[in-house]
Every structure is written in structure tokens, then in C-alpha cells.
Amino acid sequence: MTIRRVLIANRGEIAVRVIRACQMLGIETVLATSEADREAMPAQLADRAVCIGAARSTDSYLNYRAIVTAAKATGCDAVHPGYGFLSEKPELADACASEGLIFVGPTGDHMRKMGNKIAARTLAHEAGVPTLPGSEKIGSAADAVEVAERIGYPVMLKAAAGGGGRGMKVIYDRSKLPDAFAAASAEAGSAFGDPTLYLERFIANARHIEVQLLGDKFGNVIHIGERDCSLQRRHQKVVEEAPAPGITETLRQEICKAAVGLARNIGYENAGTCEFIYDEDAKTFYFLEMNTRIQVEHPVSETITGIDLVQEQFRIAAGERLRFQQSDIVFRGHAVECRVNAEIPEQGFRPNAGLIQTWAPPMGPNIRLDTHCYPGYTVPIFYDSMLAKLIVYGSTRTEAIERMRRALELFTISGVGTTIPFLHFMMGRAEFIGGKVSTHLIDHVMPDFLSASRPAAEYSSRTQPLAVLEKR
């Protein structure tokens, strides 16, 4: 089984990223694109682009029938879903399987197993992976109160079909629970079409640590180390790094071993990520969920191991055995990734589409930029606001953070407001530099950012002293 031509069912930087991997592997690329993206960078880099529908993603990137039809009609033998959109929808993986196309990812069954968070919790428990004290399924507010009394407040209500923070509520005392239950249930119902909730203990001083996994079709599963993604805003990751700072080697090995055990238990194939919540006070970790796709933040793991995870996805999908054993994976140095979004941080991170007039990214050793943007590109209003991922490497964490700070200063974008000023601010915060990361750090430092923040125009002029310095 070989892959000669692949249809890429995605857009933006990840479409570019997948095309780059194909170029290295000698695989031809067909890009499924929406009308809004037909002139965008991925469409120009792909060997062929097929416009599969209107700009709205429900009419294009979420239409698995159109994607399978386009793949078949253009002679593709495989489909790569990227992340988001249909990447974790069993419908596309199943349709590919029944149409004789290789899906570059896990099977539809793997997605179904891990897609329902209650079922995933049970699987984790069966694999001996610690789960947060809590319940399977909460039927009513009265049930919720009973479970909460047992495990102790604060507790968190979560949606069984959930993701992205919707349908999630933290409850600190009994009186608030009935209202929160009703609200979370309604939110989950409208967001995911399934109002089912479950309840877990809420960890106040939490970090988000996740493990990158690779599994082949022969039952081999290895990990490519862990990442810390604690810097989040509204449950969306903002800064990621590898390895996770400030944890003991023993703990690191335990977390990675737990992730591998869970994936091996379900015969997981291709790239995936096991997410954990780490209780900084109790120094314990708990299973959160498993993501059955390549993730946005995969480059930090690539940077410290030298492994091209997207290329490995193709090799695994084509039926090859893993090319590495666990002992072959060598971790070296430290990598940090910042997500540069078209959002105005001073205005509550308001998304900000429009024409990019200046696009002058930083370059140089140990700086990587994954992007689909260029000067003159118009950021469409229909999709998420991510413009680029800036990834830097340093032999130590301190060196990586310092390089990131400089790189952000040298990154000049005009035309659309970006999160660069905020990212730059974070890189200079003592908590972050000291490795004192938590999922609440951004909320905690936000008032300081807002009081210290200057107008965007003033920020871009801040690169000028550096230019003077270079001329000397």
C-alpha cells in the first residue's frame, strides 16, 4: 500500500504544513478548498486545488461527501484531514474506508471511543490511567448535588460530547449547582446536540500537560514526549512548550507511560495526543481527554526530537511499521510556540479580519514559522483567527524564551491587529520565565497587561531601537 496522491481537507497553516510534508515524501497534493480560500497560499502550493463549496465551512470543509467525491474524482488514494473541521469526525474516516481511500489518521472506531468524554474516561480507567474523582453521567441537578457532596467542592460540570470549553461550569458551593446544571446542559445541547453532562472535581491550581503519541497498524505505540499547554484563554491554548517545565523525571515518565498504555489498550493508530490535568499542589495527574488527530502545537515536539510528525502520519497510514523504538527518541533542548492570532488583545481579543499590509516575520537560526499569510493576503471572516505559529528552539528554556521575545519584537504585521503584543508581554512575565505556569495565569496577569498596554501603533515602533542597534 503506497500513497501517491493525497487530498488535503483543510485550510490555513495546517494545509501548508501537510503540503510541505508531502513535498518531502514525493506525494502529489490535491487541496479541497472553499470559495473564500481558492487563491490562498495552500491552493497555490498544492499540485491541484478543487473548490468544493461556498465559504461557510458547513458548505465546504465540513462536507465530508464533497471531500470524498473530490478525492475519488481527482485520483487520490488518501485523505489528510489536518486538525479541526472533520479531523475527529468518524463520518469522514468511515466514508474513506468504504470508498477505498486511506484516511491519514486513526479509524472511525478510535474516534468514536475517544469522542465521547464519558466513554473515554471509562477507557482511561480500564487502562489504569488516573481519572479525576467524579461521576459517569449526571441525570439531574439532584444527582449533581449528590456526587458533588461525595467528592467535595469545587466541582466542574462538563459536556459528554464536549470540547473547547463549552458546556463547562465551575461550581464552588451547593447553592449554585442547580442553576449551573441547567445552564451547562442547555449550552452543551446547543453546541454539540447532546445535553449529557458529567461532573469532576475541579483542580484549582492546574496545569495542562499532554503526551504526543504515535501508533502503527501492528500494535506498536510510542510517545514523542510531553508538552505543557497551560497558557490558555477561554480554554484555548495560547503558548505551548516542550518539555513541560518543572516536573520531575519520574513524573514525566509516569505521564508518558500512562498515555502509551491507554493508546495501546485501544490499538490506537497514527498520531494522537493524550491530555492530562496536572494538580500542581498535590503533584498528581489525571486523564482529561484524548485527541485523535495531529494537533496545532505538534511543532514543539518536532523541534526537540527532530521527528517530522506529519511525515510519520503518512508512513503509518500507508501501512509501514514505526521507524523508531521508544529508546530511539532523543529529547534535546527546549521549544516554545506562540499562536499569533488576528485578534486585538486590548479589546477582549476581538477577532480582526482584513488585509495584511505588512508581513515581515522574524528569521534566523532556531526560528520556525508555520503560516499561510503573506503581504497582501486578506484574512477571511469565515474561519478561526490564527495567522501563524511561531516556534523557537533553545538549548535551555531560558534561551528559548529569550529568543521568542526577540523574535516577537522583530515580527512586524500591519493591516490587522494581532496578539503579538500580548505574547511579548507573556514572554517577559516573571511567572512564565520562572516556569510557574497554570491554566489561570493568563487571567491573572491580564489586568497588568491592560494597564501597561500601549496603542498598537506604538508597539510596532518598538522594533526601531533594535534596528538602530544593528546598524552600529
Add this chain to the structure above:
Amino acid sequence: MSDGLSELKEEDVERLVRLIESLESSTFDYLHLEVGNLKVTIGKGAAPMSAPAVTAPDASAYVSPPPPAPVAAAPPAIETTLAGKHAADAAPAGTIEIKSQIMGMFYAQPEPGSPPFVSVGTEVKEDMTVCLIEVMKTFNAMTAGVKGVISEICVENAQLVEYGQVLFRVRPS
């Protein structure tokens, strides 16, 4: 074929051009003409050959024009084309484009063997079906959305058409 063409005088070529023009404005898809040992076949739209076929006097092997039946669906093109290039042909002035509302396989007729929904010269009304677009065994009927006469069929039967691709050109009435 080039040998045959070189035997044609300039006025023969002019006559052929006139024939092509009159076919273009007619309601016919094909013209097959035999005068002595000269055989000429001119086709349009979903033709077996994309360009009008001209056969020279020595075309003894040429029995009859191939029926306007579906061309054996070509294996998916190995050569790659760039996005949006299909729309590069400039539309003749005064025509309206009928664009595909969805991406899928284009079918000119309701089922194999039956006549096409429309041909060049067919008069269409807004709600008249002009083709089918198939997406994973689901056939979607597309209507003209405009009143007029089909002046050009821009795609071939059983071809993948993109969202927004020009399928027909219509001279409005």
C-alpha cells in the same frame, strides 16, 4: 491528418469555418457531411472530441461519427492543473454563465443513453433542469436560473466540476 489539411484550398477552409459557425448558432450538436470522397464531421458540446473533427479524403476507415454517447470516463487526470484555471476562458459578450452550485460529478443526461437535458440551442427557462451533479451517489438536479438559449456547454459529461465552475453559457432572451 495534417497531410489531409494541406490538400484543402483556402476557400475550402473558409467554407468549413462557415459550417462551424452555422452549427454553432443551430440547435444541432453534430454535422456529418460527405461530398464525394470528402467526409466532414463537426461536433459541439459533449462531443467525443473537444475540437471539431475534420477528416481528409483518405479517411476510409471512418465509418460513422461516434454517437454523442458518454465518452468513456477518462481515468482521473495524472497531470495536475491549477485552481481556477477552468474559468480562464473569456465569456462571449452578452451571455450569462450558469455556474455549478455544488462540487461534484457533472451529468448532462438523466441516465446513460437518454438524450441530454439541454444542448447548444436549447431554449431554457429559470426552473428547467439543465444537468445533474452527483455527490456520493446523491444526484442533485440543477436548474438554469435564467431564461434564454444555451450557447455553450463548457464541461464534459461525467467530469468533476468545482463549486462555482461555469457549466453553460446562455444568451438571454
